[in-house]
Amino acid sequence: MVSVFIHSSRFxxxxxxxxxxKAAEIFFEHFALAPGRSAADIHRIAETFGEIPWxxxxxxxxxxxxxxxxxxxxxxxxxxxxxxxxxxCYSLTETLGSVFTSCGLSxxxxxxxxxxxxxxxCALLVEGEAGRFILDPGYVVPGAxxxxxxxxxxxxxxxxxxxxxxxxxxxxxxTVENGKKQLRYKLESRVITRSEFLQYWTASFESAGLxxxxxxxxxxxxxxxxxxxxxxxxxxxxxxxxxxxxxDYAMKICEAFGIAPEIAEAAWVELQRRRS
Numbered sequence: 001m002v003s004v005f006i007h008s009s010r011f012x013x014x015x016x017x018x019x020x021x022k023a024a025e026i027f028f029e030h031f032a033l034a035p036g037r038s039a040a041d042i043h044r045i046a047e048t049f050g051e052i053p054w055x056x057x058x059x060x061x062x063x064x065x066x067x068x069x070x071x072x073x074x075x076x077x078x079x080x081x082x083x084x085x086x087x088x089c090y091s092l093t094e095t096l097g098s099v100f101t102s103c104g105l106s107x108x109x110x111x112x113x114x115x116x117x118x119x120x121x122c123a124l125l126v127e128g129e130a131g132r133f134i135l136d137p138g139y140v141v142p143g144a145x146x147x148x149x150x151x152x153x154x155x156x157x158x159x160x161x162x163x164x165x166x167x168x169x170x171x172x173x174x175t176v177e178n179g180k181k182q183l184r185y186k187l188e189s190r191v192i193t194r195s196e197f198l199q200y201w202t203a204s205f206e207s208a209g210l211x212x213x214x215x216x217x218x219x220x221x222x223x224x225x226x227x228x229x230x231x232x233x234x235x236x237x238x239x240x241x242x243x244x245x246x247x248d249y250a251m252k253i254c255e256a257f258g259i260a261p262e263i264a265e266a267a268w269v270e271l272q273r274r275r276s
Contacts, residue, residue: 023073023095029209030081035103039130046135046144049096053086053217053257054140057267068205073098082260089138090201094121096137100126109197110186110187119200121185134164140216140224158236190274213267215257224254225256
């Protein structure tokens with residue numbers, strides 16, 4: 001077993017407002033931002049938060065060591081500052097929610113269903129005088145998606161259009177790429193309890209996705225960068241590019257996503273150990 005550099009947080013058994021508040025303080029200090037509640041503030045905060053990568057390396061290492069405990073908001077932010085790490089949809093949604101709550105906005109998680117399972121994704125609903133917004137760091141949606149009076153919203157990025165349509169009980173996300181429309185997920189609008197959110201989060205440690213290494217982040221020109229095991233894909237306004245990461249995986253992941261080489265190396269070594 002490789003040495004694991006990430007240590008799990010323990011669930012807060014009661015009031016978790018203090019660590020949530022601390023996470024927001026770390027975020028605003030690290031990115032040199034001020035809290036705000038206007039539409040411009042919400043977009044600015046969401047776009048900046050997009051610099052934190054979606055990655056399952058930290059979760060992969062935790063599960064490999066038997067530590068199936070979620071990394072909560074304060075830990076996510078502290079380790080991003082120290083190691084450049086991020087998290088998957090639950091930890092990123094939790095952390096972004098703490099940031100917006102500290103701004104005096106209503107921010108609550110939405111559970112999401114995909115073709116391969118129910119309650120396996122989540123996003124954030126933010127509400128205030130500036131309107132209603134869906135934010136989805138777990139799907140690497142850039143910025144904040146402002147919902148119209150009818151409850152619809154859309155984002156256009158390099159080579160992809162994303163639009164949220166109101167349906168009974170929530171919203172559906174469809175994407176259009178190369179002229180092909182595809183349903184990606186459904187979000188439930190209902191209020192989910194803290195215990196439900198933690199239940200879904202804990203169950204995510206058994207996801208088949210944790211048998212591989214995945215990373216995603218927003219890229220240049222409205223594009224995106226993604227990695228699956230030894231393959232890196234870059235999509236931007238100039239086209240698509242595929243690169244191999246098998247040689248010097250750790251440094252290439254560091255360059256593309258900003259994650260400390262020791263984290264990437266530990267995850268890569270553990271992946272090879274499992275395969276052998």
